[in-house]
Amino acid sequence: MEKIAFNDLGAQYRHLKDEIDKGIADVIDGCHFISGPQTEELEKELCRYTGRKYCVSTSNGTDALLMPLMAKGIGEGDAVFVPAFTFFATAEVASFLGATPVFCDVDEDTFNMDPKSLEKQIKRVLEEGKLKPKAVIAVDLFGQPADFTEMEPLCKKYGLFLIEDAAQGFGGAIGSRKACSFGDVSATSFFPAKALGCYGDGGAVFTDDEEMYRLLVSIRVHGKGSFKYENVRIGLNARLDTLQAAILLPKLHEFDKETQHRNWAASRYAELLKGKFRVPVLKDGFFSSYGYYTLKAESDEQRSKLTDGLKAAGVPTMVYYPLPLHLQKVYAPLGYREGDLPVSEKLSKTVFSLPMHGYITEEVIDYICTTLQNI
Numbered sequence: 001m002e003k004i005a006f007n008d009l010g011a012q013y014r015h016l017k018d019e020i021d022k023g024i025a026d027v028i029d030g031c032h033f034i035s036g037p038q039t040e041e042l043e044k045e046l047c048r049y050t051g052r053k054y055c056v057s058t059s060n061g062t063d064a065l066l067m068p069l070m071a072k073g074i075g076e077g078d079a080v081f082v083p084a085f086t087f088f089a090t091a092e093v094a095s096f097l098g099a100t101p102v103f104c105d106v107d108e109d110t111f112n113m114d115p116k117s118l119e120k121q122i123k124r125v126l127e128e129g130k131l132k133p134k135a136v137i138a139v140d141l142f143g144q145p146a147d148f149t150e151m152e153p154l155c156k157k158y159g160l161f162l163i164e165d166a167a168q169g170f171g172g173a174i175g176s177r178k179a180c181s182f183g184d185v186s187a188t189s190f191f192p193a194k195a196l197g198c199y200g201d202g203g204a205v206f207t208d209d210e211e212m213y214r215l216l217v218s219i220r221v222h223g224k225g226s227f228k229y230e231n232v233r234i235g236l237n238a239r240l241d242t243l244q245a246a247i248l249l250p251k252l253h254e255f256d257k258e259t260q261h262r263n264w265a266a267s268r269y270a271e272l273l274k275g276k277f278r279v280p281v282l283k284d285g286f287f288s289s290y291g292y293y294t295l296k297a298e299s300d301e302q303r304s305k306l307t308d309g310l311k312a313a314g315v316p317t318m319v320y321y322p323l324p325l326h327l328q329k330v331y332a333p334l335g336y337r338e339g340d341l342p343v344s345e346k347l348s349k350t351v352f353s354l355p356m357h358g359y360i361t362e363e364v365i366d367y368i369c370t371t372l373q374n375i
Contacts, residue, residue, distance in 0.1 A: 001367055006355045007356070015254070020246075026038070036245070036246075045249065050179070052207065054210070054216075055205070058238045059239055059240060060191070061191060064189065067216050067220065068184075070097065070219050074097055077100075080101055081160070085105075085324050085344040088325065090139055090165050101325070103331075103340075104120075105342070105344055106343055108343050110146075110281060112145075113147075135163060136155055136163070142280070142288070143290045143291045143292060145166075145173065146182075148164070161185075163185050163186065165186075167189035170289060171196065172289045173287040184212070185212060187204070187206070195262070195290075198251075200243075221238075259289050265293070268362060293354045298350070299350065307319070310375070320351065325344075354368055
């Protein structure tokens with residue numbers, strides 16, 4: 001068995017080498033490294049893919065989350081509701097602006113924000129009267145969209161600005177609606193490990209609101225006005241490099257084929273592991289891009305045994321995320337305690353992810369599953 005990669009970017013590059021190399025060469029030849037024509041082309045193609053009217057490419061996924069909050073003027077005294085079981089950036093952007101992240105528990109099967117926990121936290125904040133509920137950032141964890149069928153009406157009920165954090169969800173769908181088409185605004189990341197990743201940092205923001213789009217375009221380049229040296233608001237330097245856009249274009253063209261392959265791989269994993277391990281659960285009508293394939297162990301101890309056994313057999317694994325956000329040291333002043341969000345806390349001790357990418361082979365999957373069953 002050859003060396004197993006957790007996410008084999010080399011296999012993808014070998015498959016798309018001619019297109020990627022040509023794209024890079026074209027950028028270098030044209031010497032338009034910032035806001036070049038490939039960037040505009042990518043934004044148009046991303047709009048077509050997601051069904052959104054507007055796309056603003058960004059320097060990374062964190063800025064893609066930060067910019068809409070800046071556009072809405074969210075800051076001190078505002079509450080931004082986020083799931084406790086996700087990457088730090090989802091909460092960090094609220095804190096960066098002086099707002100307070102309010103952590104919600106997640107659904108044990110899908111790993112995504114639990115709408116019941118969200119409403120409970122909204123009511124608690126309203127009753128306490130210390131913060132003003134302003135926004136919700138719902139994450140599409142591991143490839144499956146959050147439950148926007150419940151989340152969108154809930155946010156309308158309470159007048160909250162809804163952001164879809166699709167950093168892991170690009171390519172997923174609910175019915176005919178694709179990830180990045182939900183909420184008032186959606187954001188994604190093109191970090192190399194993502195299902196659609198570039199060769200550095202990158203991201204994008206999507207909206208159907210023209211006024212929001214114009215604000216995002218301004219914020220992306222130092223709050224510019226009608227020309228480069230007119231600044232009408234505080235902004236960021238958050239542009240996507242043209243080289244990264246050129247790399248993403250051939251990857252986007254191949255993306256649906258790779259997503260089909262990841263779905264085949266997920267089915268193969270489930271076929272071999274179901275009944276013996278707690279495999280991912282897909283809600284009815286939902287489609288996952290399976291950027292990650294995540295199992296649940298029965299306990300922290302069992303997870304360690306399984307991941308150690310896999311490592312010894314040459315199988316890499318990852319644990320997303322070993323410490324839920326409400327228990328991170330930086331958020332200790334908010335007063336959360338162990339037991340406050342039990343599902344997130346349980347998942348942080350039991351989940352682990354297996355190798356998954358658009359070029360994984362049946363031989364590799366069968367080897368991983370056989371190894372797992374023999375530990």
